[in-house]
Amino acid sequence: MTKPSLFMSYNQRPNIIQIVADDMGYGDFGCFNYGASETPHLDALIQEGVCLTQHYSASPLCAPARAALLTGRYPHRTGVIDTICLSRRDCLATRESTLADLLANAGYHTGCIGKWHSGSVEPQYHPNARGFDEFVGFRAGWNHYFDYRLDWNGKLEQGDGTYLTDVFTDQAVGFVERHQREPFYLHLAYSAPHFPLEVPEEDLRPFAESGRHTDAVARIYAMIRRMDAGIGRLLETLDRLGLRENTVVMFTSDNGPQFGGEGEECSTRFNCGFRGAKGSVHEGGIRVPLAIHWPAGLDGGRHYHDLVHFTDWFPTLCGVAGVEPPADRMIDGLDVLPALRGEGAAKLPTQRFWQWSRAVPVATHNAAVRDGDWKLVRPGAELANTMTPLPGWERDLALYHDVDFHPEKYAAGVPEAQGVPPCVGVEPDPPLLFNLANDPLETTNLSALHPNRVSRMIKNLENWFDEVESDRAGISGSF
Helix, strand or coil, X not given: CCCCCCCCCHHHCCEEEEEEECCCCHHHCCCCCCCCCCCHHHHHHHHHCEEECCEECCCCCHHHHHHHXXXXXXXXXXXXXXXXXXXXXXXXXXXXXXXXXXXXXXXXXXXXEEECCCCCCCHHHCHHHXXXXXXXXXXXXXXXXXXXXXXXXXXXXXXXXXXXXXXXXXXXXXXXXXXCCCCEEEEEECCCCCCCCCCCHHHHHHHHCCCCCCHXXXXXXXXXXXXXXXXXXXXXXXXXXXXXXXXXEEEEXXXXXXXXXXXEECCCXXXXXXXXXXXXXXXXXXXXXXXXXXXXXXXXXXXXXXXXXXXXXXXXXXXXXXXXXCCCCCCCCCCCHHHHHCCCCCCCCCEEEEECCCCCCXXXXXXXXXXXXXXXXXXXXXXXXXXXXXXXXXHHHHHHHHCCCCHXXXXXXXXXXXXXXXXXXXXXXXXXXXXXXXXXXXXXXXXXXXXXXXXXXXXXXXXXXXXXXXXXXXXXXXX
16 A cells, blocks of 8 residues: 655654664564564564665764764765764764754754764754754763763753663653654664663563573663663553554664673674674674654555665655755765655665774775675774774773763863774775675675676775765865
């Protein structure tokens, strides 16, 4: 059944709830991991909505991925190339228009709850300055779950010990209740299951006592269990208020699961066999879950198997709300709603690109291009994810952690981080080529059998990299 493409009446325009988890993969869902975790509400969202099986983040790391989700543009274009707060490498350039900017201008009430990480210091990067009417959360890359300070529309307050995931759920429920009579856009960015691996004992107990998991994995599953329960409360609120039918609810993760952290062993964490993890452009780092549920506009109970990318959600949600994306810049995504509805011969881009290396983009390290079923990888995730310390770098790391709780210290300016990415000037490893249709787990390198394809895909990757880096170079003065 084909639904109307837009609800143009003010009172009929769909509400939008965009839920983003932190470091969660396909393998963290109970429905995909043979019941190892407990995610009944997310499993129901997958079963009742549309589940995308080839959905990709724009980056294997948090801040760049979130920049693409908010703008519809590759991260490099936006200036967000890393997670290091005190070097401005996580700052979404002020020239960028966010989805919240556009929807707020169109009459939506906009709210951001949870983790921001699109500019951790200085007021021009605050969510309230980027289109969000309301913000409750933290601006940097992580926070503790019991002992924390939160930003309430620019005012910092010490938490009362309530588990942080529950605080975000409570605030999301309150946001929906307050704005039930007007169209709203809620960006709900849970920090779970990102480290530190802190969780209430009642959630940890069933996983710890099962004997099936390491302590780290048990804690991660417990954190996800608590988040899933909160999402269930939010969905029940929509049902109670009669809003579920015409509310777009989408759930995804910023990147793939982290297989290490806090010195604990997380490598036994199941991720459907995908190669790599957070930080890597292999499938395990960039292929992330997406479920979308919108009864009034999209038939559910289906899986969608074509490639969809983070940048696609900006134009898609603009279209849902009846808003035109900016015409003065390259929008790398495409409205995927016609394709999800199966309308005509709707075609999505089959070529997508990724690159991430610590602090400085380097095209030959930890980069990838997908073209149809073919994927070329420039290896180097381990090298790209490290920094050779120089004098002062340890100080900058200490400041980075401190900024989670005291961003006001750096409102007048941030010190420049110091360090040299070791991949700069290092000879790259040979490229890898995979056919994902036959080898979705990237086990067999076919580069020797298809040298012409390798050359062509490397050239395409280099051209893309030069283009987006040229766009980033033009940011000077627009921060």
